[in-house]
Amino acid sequence: MTLPKFDEGLTESQMISHMKRLGSMNKVFKSFIGMGYYDTFVPAVILRNIMENPGWYTQYTPYQAEIAQGRLESLLNFQTMITDLTALPMSNASLLDEGTAAAEAMAMCNNIQKGKKKTFVIASNCHPQTIDICKTRADGFDLKVVVADLKDFDYSSKDVCGVLVQYPGTEGEVLDYGEFIKDAHANGVKVVMATDLLALTVLKPPGELGADIVVGSAQRFGVPMGYGGPHAAFLATSQEYKRMMPGRIIGLSVDTMGKQALRMAMQTREQHIRRDKATSNICTAQALLANMAAMYAVYHGPEGLKAIADRVHGLAGTFAHGLKKLGTVTVQELPFFDTVKVKCADAKAIADAAYKSEMNLRIVDSNTITLSFDETTTLEDVDKLFKVFAGGKSVNFTAASLAPEVQTTIPSGLVRNSPYLTHQIFNSYHTEHELLRYICKLQSKDLSLCHSMIPLGSCTMKLNATVEMMPVTWPEFANIHPFAPTEQALGYQEMFNDLGDLLSTITGFDSVSLQPNAGAAGEYAGLMVIRAYHVARGDSHRNVCIIPVSAHGTNPASAAMCGMKIVPVGTDAKGNINIEELRKAAEANKEHLSALMVTYPSTHGVYEEGIDEICKIIHDNGGQVYMDGANMNAQVGLTSPGYIGADVCHLNLHKTFCIPHGGGGPGMGPIGVKKHLAPFLPSHPVIATGGLPAPENQQPLGTISAAPWGSALILPISYCYIAMMGSKGLTDASKIAILNANYMAKRLESHYPVLFRGVNGTCAHEFIIDLRHFKNTAGIEAEDIAKRLIDYGFHGPTMSWPVPGTLMIEPTESESKAELDRFCDALISIREEIAEIENGKADINNNVLKGAPHPPSMLMSDTWTKPYTRDYAAFPAPWLRGAKFWPTTGRVDNVYGDRNLICTLLPVSQMAEEQAAVNA
Template identity: 60%
Template structure:
């Protein structure tokens, strides 16, 4: 027997699930002889790439991790005292391993199907409760992207709520972090908002102002008493936003008690690694009266169909999917996974533990300040929490050299320096700092005594917190690791994720998040790096960024990428702002019309509105394609004001439109730019590209096509690629110089957005290579068309291409079932009984299901899902022909919980077996929904967005 000593495992064979036998069987169903034949029938020849992607040869998983370890070693993990909104922290091991590194948490989808998402909904409710308690506000959302964008959302909410429509000024404290001010500049510009940046002590607020924003503690570390400022603002009908440090609020009087209208900030220091800038969950808290204007998701308490406690996303009519250009924001992806972790951090430590962490941090800061003052340094902050500010005079360079020699980073600003401490700092760390500062003054180490005896706070009584917080039992019952582990697992067990079954969400691409891709994210060489660390300490990160930029540019056919946008919708906004800057730089300030097809994703018109554009809707034909004649007419009508077209390709209907090149040409001929939504890039990679088709800008959902996990609703990344003429306008940053020459202001707090998770997409591309990536696209199309062939015998498929093929997704038309009283939502809930998450419901067409299988699912899983939908169709037929009751049937009563199925009271006209185990495979794979169908309207009528005592809540609901 000869032995093959050259065999090497290829990652693409692990990522792309169908094997050769699966492929042959699926092609037989389609009546085809090869995958190439299918692609020829699906992707128009005119847009096909003529050559393979020019990417490095694919690496094995072992080789990739080995090479990346070498790259990671180029990052120097110094002790960071930079602060500025980013702090080293300790992620409790029980949370690190069982949440952050656990696919049972990071592969979940946004909790739109609440009955199989009760675990993460409870975790997010904990997060909201934590934020409400610590800020002293009345309502909070379930996280935003980062602190800077949360501040910008607050500004825009204040602007939208203003009673005096002439008020266009917004006061900005000069002591906000510079990255936050930078984002405020970005968001203010399209609406003509005038930022008045200055000293809050001397600010003169009048009727021209609609809002103000201050930082607590301030950017230099000083803790101010803002009570008088807030009162003065309110006298002028000016609303006040406070950017607050959440840990400090365990010791400081919360903003809600001294006049804040909105409180925002980051929860990064609640156990979330710095990760060179992210991902981190921001928070947004406000007053109850603004609940319908608050951006992002809100988790609310309601009841289920059996009057039991249940949770779901509340007030969803606020969302951009419904309100479109009238939405309060364009947020689609948030930071759910990180919010969950931060909430668990508070649960694990509890109010006492958090206060002890804050007291230790503050105490060591006081010790450092007193010790440095004793050896002759001038400390400028009178009241502070964790940050001191020193006047170094002419000693800056000497201090800097000594700190670098000791692998320490401080925050230098001319002749002053700030030093920010965190929970990882020890007394030994403080001693080292004092010795370094003493050495510069030629004071011998043996002469240095640490002022660590009888440490007293420098926070005056009037600024000290006296109110209680985190009194709910959830924050006071899980402090041993065993209890915490069981609590985490109890919630995880209530949620369906990719660990259980395929999640066939059209437009959302729920594909394999390979373990090898995830492993480097928690390496300290990536996780413990401050985003403002000096460039010579982050060569490893720069290597990853440069390679990813080059690879994504090759894949998209563009000249360059910006990796800064940390969500898909933020990528849309960034791309539109780049287009806007391009037009204005050419003197075309009047170009502000965005043409958007009626079928577009809801974030498209919302993003365009945020970019200050006027939206003109383009009609769609009956087959779902863009009405080219209508597009041409409107492009010509508005040719002098045309800014751009926003188009998704393949279309939102899952079809490669044959006329896409003509569409791009029409826009260019009329002076506009083409913005391509990259939501469906999973059907393009290696076969065609936005740049090849003719687009000028495209955002990429790295959490879709490029394998960053959805994390239960975030994190995501939405970098943008641009053609050569738009490169100079890509986003810059106020702290780290990444300007391209004419860069727009920042769109994210960190220069490279959620930098640490870019490693995931880097790994995916490096291990797949050109052939693997192209085959992934081919198999995404094959899997979709195989499912279409099986399902179209039972459900009408709404749209298809010229040869009857779909792209990587299809739309099943369920509208006719309404005649029998069956709604599409009934099908979605019944799928839970079969062990599946529903496809995308009622988008882009009401009353439909949009199905996307991805390339990562094997044939037997596709068949299980098809079998479930076919069985449900038979159940619908039973209702249609009268065999099954119109109101008492398995669909209307779905989902069926274990408590209901095993209970003594069973009065339905169908069996328990039919309810719980409708197909033979279900018994082996059974996933039990933890609640019955949730009652959305009940929850919206009596909005509760914090943890209620379950017993008292149940008493109320049964009265």
């Protein structure tokens, strides 16, 4: 494999110079475009101590709650913030972006109506990207999307499952939806409202208006625009629909000592359990950005947020008042919060004049402009705008002189009177010193890559090098609006083109789309490309997707979202796809075969022996091969999806290509495709996109993500990784990842059975150890071993997937032999602990594994009734004497938390009551 431009690999200093050159090509203009994206001040204490802090950005999704209590609390803060501001009782812990959150809400409406009503109506005052995403997503659900003005909504067909409105509207108007919502409900229609969190500090909240589902973005709460993302979206709803909600939900539970503890709630919604019946295909979201937004609310508190909102509203009002004094244009008379709509003779001429003063305005049509104000807008900016609208002439007033005269435009019936963010957490940390201590207190509860390897099979927790991370917070990359003219983002555009070339070369494909902003979004996009290809050929009847039972958990859910009929096929004794069963399935469905979803190497950690034959069978029967890119860490430089025979593959940039997991997100899931599929790659309604390089005869499938290039701000991480590694470095990384896995498997095979091996007795980059027999010999299960590993200072490997009762281990190339040995030593020591149970030296019900993990509160309690010593519980290995990571809770009870679902912060008095009830 030879990479264009970066074959040799750049040094770190060369990389920094290169990125500074690209950054200098980006022009950071003052943005008044709005449309769901606003400039914001990221408090430096949050920027340095969360966004730039590996103690926060290298954590994994909080599956092991006992070593994730810090970010779980922060995510609970986020949920509480959302429920308070929206006035709805349930919120998830973030979604990908506002547009896809609206599409998820549309799917909820469809599910609530049990698929019996097939029309979804969208108000024309919604953001254009949101409308297009919903249209794209509706195709897979066989839903009809109707876009109409509010006054033209028609429920007479009795076929409408839900409606979507924007509050405030995309052009700024603040409407009273009270009667509209009553009318919708009278017709059995659910109401989804897309909204703005800052506006909700002063506007009557959607829950009080009667909305059923509320979606939006928390971006303007201290998260950079970043040319489109990543940003934490949200979805709030009533308790009635909690089991239909997509995404992660954090809830309160108790640990083994009866003390309150947090964990991810309702785990039965996991995709690998429910497969095609899953609520959504989203498996992670935007935890890092949700934590930033939550901390922004903690830092400012309710009074601080309202002060920011009042100032933004005041600036918008001052601008509108000044335009009326000028008399050269017409200002919309409807109430507004932060966005002023202006009618003029020549919108382009005004926008061009603003452009010359380095300001971007939104042109709605030839006679309409909107201007959105934000936290960073100043009175001086408003004065510059006055001059633009005065044709470049000076005006005889200033924004400062007008401001005292300005009255709010919000009618009294829409002014918020209800309190929000009343919990003490949002009213305690308003100085940098206090917030810093709070952030560090939460960080200290969480294990990350700062502490030890996180050996998760299929999740590839590898080094996120500091130089890769540095450009992410540079203003030249962080402060650009995603809908700014592309000539202001030439550095980004060069990087996109280079990254497209690099990923095409690595995957063996002809074109790449960078738009999908998560692995799940990449799966969906890849399947929708295949769907669009079949439709373009007159084969719209091709809707069968063959999925092996060993496939990634999100695969069946993604196929279901595309309206595909899923045909499962089994595996053989070696863990490979049963080729004869696959052949029969393909031939039986020859006339309707759309795709095969396959993972290579397989999820069983071996190179699928017949992968070329498998691809040929699918192609011979008229289908396309979709390859899940989760295991690219064992392919890069050695083989490629395109070489093997796949037609499309998504790439988890947060796995193989080093974007950190962020405690549960962000991720990126670009897709690569063969030439015949390239015309169908997604585009965007505001800034046209397509494949890189651009294919001929573009027929885009629609829009996948809210921003044209997805979460563009984190693409420099993967770009820097590839550029610094170069061709040889990337190939060596794959080799070392495979070597490390085989070394560990060899060390452990005499202690634990290694479940699957390839023809030469080796595994790929990950392997599975079989623990099922311990249930019979010692009463020990996979969870017991994972929890005991916490006492040794490690996060457990992937547990009970893809095979129940096993652990799947992936060391990656990033770990040293010493760290691999330390982890192997821990597992060997645990095997000896199991042996003590097997030979009767330890009690089968009360032993060090069943008691794990052991937090200080347990070890330091006045009474100790365990049959083993406190020392043995806490320090089972010699290295722990020098550095010990302490879990903060005992084992958390998931079942209790689901039976007593509490997903927001409780007042101190109520927390005490809950704890008393547990103790009783």
